[in-house]
Amino acid sequence: xxxxxxxxxxxxxxxxxxxxxxxxxxxxxxxxxxxxxxxxxxxxxxxxxxxxxxxxxxxxxxxxxxxxxxxxxxxxxxxxxxxxxxxxxxxxxxxxxxxxxxxxxxxxxxxxxxxxxxxx
Numbered sequence: 001x002x003x004x005x006x007x008x009x010x011x012x013x014x015x016x017x018x019x020x021x022x023x024x025x026x027x028x029x030x031x032x033x034x035x036x037x038x039x040x041x042x043x044x045x046x047x048x049x050x051x052x053x054x055x056x057x058x059x060x061x062x063x064x065x066x067x068x069x070x071x072x073x074x075x076x077x078x079x080x081x082x083x084x085x086x087x088x089x090x091x092x093x094x095x096x097x098x099x100x101x102x103x104x105x106x107x108x109x110x111x112x113x114x115x116x117x118x119x120x
Contacts, residue, residue, distance in 0.1 A: 007053035008048075009072040010111045013062040020056050027087045030054070031077040059111050064110030077101050077117035 014019055024030045030047040034040070042057040052072060074080050081103050085091045093103045102116035 004051075007055050009055045009057055010070070010107075011059035011062050011064075012044060012056045012089065012109045012111070014043060014058050014060070015041065016058075016109050017056075023089065023107050024054065024056075024060055027038075027084055027089050029083075045100055055058065059102070064112070069104070069112040069114050071114040074115050074117050077103070077115060 002026045022103055023030060024045075024047040025032055028047075029050070030052075032050040033046045033048045033053070035044070035046055044056045046053065048054075048056045054070065062120065078101075081093075084105055087105050091103050093101075095101070100116045100118055103112060105113050105115065107113060
């Protein structure tokens with residue numbers, strides 16, 4: 001029986017770790033978590049915010065997925081979008097999901113992220 005999603009793995013090109021840290025830590029407000037030594041040797045980086053974990057792994061022939069993406073639930077979506085935008089991140093609103101406010105943003109290597117909040 002499935003109990004929860006442990007993490008979402010996204011791909012990234014070699015050498016992009018500093019740009020990823022700048023986005024996921026400084027823009028999104030996540031915390032970098034250490035990778036186990038055997039995995040750290042492969043490059044990439046892992047991030048956490050509360051129970052949410054995103055793992056960025058190095059892929060030799062990296063191409064960002066344009067459709068596949070994690071959907072990240074947020075609180076205070078308008079303020080969060082304003083924060084991202086003010087820090088130079090893309091924010092593209094989409095009102096096609098009934099009962100939710102949502103927007104998309106791309107990380108520095110082109111991975112698509114969806115941010116959503118249910119409308120109460």
